[in-house]
Amino acid sequence: MADVAHERHGVPLEAYELTRRDHASQKSSDQIRDAVNKQAEKWQAEEEADPELREQRYAHRKKALEMLGAFKNPDHQIMRWRVRLYCGHIVETKRHCTMVNPRMHGSSSMRCPDCGKDPSAIVAYEPLGLVAELANPRNPSTQAPKSNRLTRTQLEQRIAALEGENARLKTAQGS
Numbered sequence: 285m286a287d288v289a290h291e292r293h294g295v296p297l298e299a300y301e302l303t304r305r306d307h308a309s310q311k312s313s314d315q316i317r318d319a320v321n322k323q324a325e326k327w328q329a330e331e332e333a334d335p336e337l338r339e340q341r342y343a344h345r346k347k348a349l350e351m352l353g354a355f356k357n358p359d360h361q362i363m364r365w366r367v368r369l370y371c372g373h374i375v376e377t378k379r380h381c382t383m384v385n386p387r388m389h390g391s392s393s394m395r396c397p398d399c400g401k402d403p404s405a406i407v408a409y410e411p412l413g414l415v416a417e418l419a420n421p422r423n424p425s426t427q428a429p430k431s432n433r434l435t436r437t438q439l440e441q442r443i444a445a446l447e448g449e450n451a452r453l454k455t456a457q458g459s
């Protein structure tokens with residue numbers, strides 16, 4: 285954790301003029317949202333025409349959500365970020381501490397909790413600190429508790445397997 289240098293970009297609390305890059309980023313987030321909505325509409329239409337397929341997909345989604353719910357990163361691994369959004373609102377968001385900035389891994393936009401714009405691109409950001417600072421990182425009792433929960437990687441593998449199964453089901457149904 286100490287090795288991660290968290291970046292900052294602009295000063296979220298200061299006056300800010302949107303750049304061409306911000307507009308491009310917002311546009312690309314909008315396009316992704318449109319594509320996702322279109323896909324969801326397609327799935328919905330398929331499911332309306334085929335209640336059995338709907339049941340199968342529902343079961344898979346439920347399972348995937350349960351697996352995600354079973355996985356929670358400890359607070360000392362969660363970094364808080366102050367971000368300025370495309371819509372002009374300044375809000376707080378959280379990311380895993382291994383991310384050097386909050387725009388990584390396809391999360392360059394978010395739903396604005398203030399005005400509801402969804403998505404709203406992150407245009408400036410600064411790290412605020414971990415949700416929970418470890419009192420003494422060298423003291424083993426304050427380290428992350430050992431648990432037999434799934435690791436993130438195992439979880440992702442299982443979700444990928446579920447998605448594969450989903451795709452196979454879909455193909456088997458014929459479309």
Ligand SMILES: [Zn+2]
Pocket residue numbers: 369371372373396397398399400401404
């Ligand atoms: Zn907003």
